[in-house]
Amino acid sequence: MSTVQILEWEGINNTQARRPAVTKKVSINKLSGEKVFKVKFKFSILFLIVSIQIFGQLDSVQQLEVVNLSGAKLKKYSKGYKVLTLSDSIIIKNTESFTNLLRFNSPIYLKEYGAGGTSSASFRGTSASNTAVVWNGININSLNNGQTGFNSLSVNLTDNIDVRSGGGSIEFGSGAIGGTVHLNNQLTFNTGLKNQIVSSVGSYNTFNNLYKFSYGSEKLAVKFGVSYNISDNDYEWLGTDLKNENGAFDNLSFNLSLAYKLSNFSKLSLYSSNYTGEREFSGTLPNPSAAKEKYKDYNLRNVVTYNYHKNQFSHTLKAAFLKQEYRYYIDKNSSSYNFGKSKRYIFKYDFNYKIAKNSSVETFSEYESAFGKTDQIEEKNRRQFSQSIIYTQGLSNLININAKIRKDFNSDYNVPLIFALGADIKTFKNILVRINGSKNYRVPTYNDLYWPGQGNEDLIPETSVQSEIGFVYNINNLKLDVGFFYIDSEDKIVWTPSGDPERPGIWVPINLDKTENKGIEFTADFNKNIKNHNFSFNLNYSYTIAKDKENDNYLTYVPKHLMNASLGYSFKRISAFYQHLFNGEVYTTTDNIDSYTVPYFNIGNVGADYKIIQKTNQEFSIGVKVNNVFNKEYVVLPSRPMPNRNLNININYKF
């Protein structure tokens, strides 16, 4: 009888149709990729480690000479939500893997198919396709499977990353249920000329290099960056005499950002990003040599923005072109492959009117035409128009409110009217209360709709209603945030062999599950300086109960407990850190059988840096980092060992 279907709608969209009735070529639509490795991190007096920016910034951010306002807007329109910012110093210290950057610094659970393999992210126990990745204000999840592969994206050249937990991110064209990850590039005028080189050499022949150039005059701001990473990634599989034979990767990315002041009121800017990567997919126990899969991908993203801002009015026009292509090789030694391609054209118009000092209204109109095809799916065109309105009101500087509403018109299916409400309320004694509620959705992907012989064009979007209340305590060097969330989802899209009663055994997607996720997200951030000795500590902990409402069983691959923490110390030119991850046990089957689980694991990384040159216009530091310092044997998915203890040496030169 035929082999199994691998249908992993969660981690990847790996629809393998080795079915009798719907056979032909296998076509796997794996997502993502690159490599994982060490996360790196450095604490120093000059670099801030994790700046947890829990609250929205003041509107005054807009008055700064920063051009890309995606980040600022995110904060302006995230009243009542938690937004955690990863600054460029953290990103620069984690050039090996986006997956590990998030794993050690955010409340997100990363499901990774061996280090560097397919990797997907989930917030608060929601599925991977409920996490949106937003690049400079544009949702870049794959059209084909609705997800972003966290190892097929290099963020080394990104200036900062905002991690926003919860729904309601309406203005970024995202109905994301779980949360959003925002990759922002920023341009600044009047900064002069700056260069930076970061380079590291590590275990498994790993080399990570990047160069960044920026220039800002009165009228022109330019940034250029190039990053190249390569690794054999053939780490030892602890507890065996085997190695990760098929794990090598390399990737090259270029970023170019430009802004030009046309007048005192208007600016023209351009952001362009280009990524080419190739990865092998690690095998599993007991025979890593059986792994032959290879994945290549290519991304091109461009957006041109015209902004006019005068008095109470601001207009922003955006035109974007995005192109994605992947090639999946079942056997790297063979020249045949499966592919997917997509092209997207997006036009946006934002109009902001400042009604009074404390209130404003902004409208977002967006038109998108997307073309997607794979070797299995003929090119399809999806057109979508959406209109959102956001109203912001502040009351005596004590209460800040966002009210949002959005309606989409889509050529393929009906999208529900969605809304979001959020508020920050200042109370006594440094305590701020944040509350939010929203309705969100996730649209069926191209694969869900059109997979040959299996896609279901009758699917409707998954929808969810959610709410959260959080308490923030902020005093001097200490910031604590505890949030209680509740998410109720329905019509969740599930692929199942019994989805169509007329065709038992044929895997089809249907709107099936109703789920309920609730839990607590806790963040702490602490800094203390005693006579040039600087100590810092931060922590993300989440407690998540995610259940299928039909049978009250826990959802698979949702750790009940997830915690990461970093401890940093610096003194003059020396700095050192330790970071830790506790990833709780997860069930791998929906019936929650105790023996079908991935056990919990604890892993730690340690590192130190020394600043050889420390001048105002020149800095040179050298560092060392040891990942998995306790040499712990662990897996994220069954039979897929993760890296043993490994080391890298790095330099960071700013001039």
Added chain:
Amino acid sequence: MKISKFLLSIFVLSILFVSCDDDDEPQLPKGDYENGIIISGEGTGASSPSITYVSDDFATVEHQIYNKVNSKEFGTYLQSVAFDNERAFIVTDNQNTITVVDRYTFEELGTITTDLATPRYMTVVDEKGYVTNWGTTGAYVAEIDLTSYTVLSKTTISFGPERIIADGGKLYVSHKGGYGTNNVISVIDIASKVVTEITVQDNPDELFIDNSGDLVVLSEGAVQYDASWSVIGNTIGAISKINTTTNTVDSEITFEEGVHPSLLASNGSDLYYAIGSKVFKMSSSDTALPTAEFIDTSAGYLYGMAVNNNNLFILDASFTAQSTMDIYSISSGAKTTSVAAPVAASKIYFN
């Protein structure tokens, strides 16, 4: 008196004991997993493959027996299991691996990880294993020395080989077609490795030698697509009987177009096959298909089937949770019991 009675008892007992010993050497149990049913589950990317043991009286059910005994997991996907007198050979296709265990204790004895390329099924003849492989550049049957666990030779065959059985010095391989469609049965002379092909209907899968020595093959028939992957037609399924002396198809019972039978099983006298969740029964001497089903299992996904004595076993597979094995009485056609089975349960073997 008391003592003499006691001594007498001892005497009698000892005689009993000794005589027992003499007559009927107590059969030492060969292992925990003797006298029962072995169910293999393919596993998924999210949960590991495993093997469940069910005792013959269905009272004892033990899951993940390989994992428990060896503190290890299989890689994906556990395709099939072959046996010799003492050992079980567990074939995991994507791992290019055959794991050898003691068939009664499930203690691992070794693994074969070289010279295999998407291995599917195995059969054992005279201390040698014969394994169908989809291959990377071409399909083949690997001949394995079961003492050294090394591949001795590879016999090239047509693409997409599936099941393999041995009879009378020959190997019979059904070519279901792998990712595509094929329509041949390969006959391989074990000694000379000469391959002869017999053409049958599309997608041949299960095959066995019936009581009269004929080779019986179930072809599922294929679904045909156009360039844009719309279904444009079907080829027919059939049950073919092949004369193993002449290697020709003697008779062929065909199914209606669009009907794709699967999971042929036999107890020698009768044939059972499935269409969707329905099981059909016919005598192996019948020349026409039954008009009505034998059992409507209402399984969500009927993924495996076997017959033994008076019982029909079917696997209702789940790929996200444990599967179910339903046991039907052949005489009454009624379901007698159900037991839990591995995730993605696909094969049933009698140990």
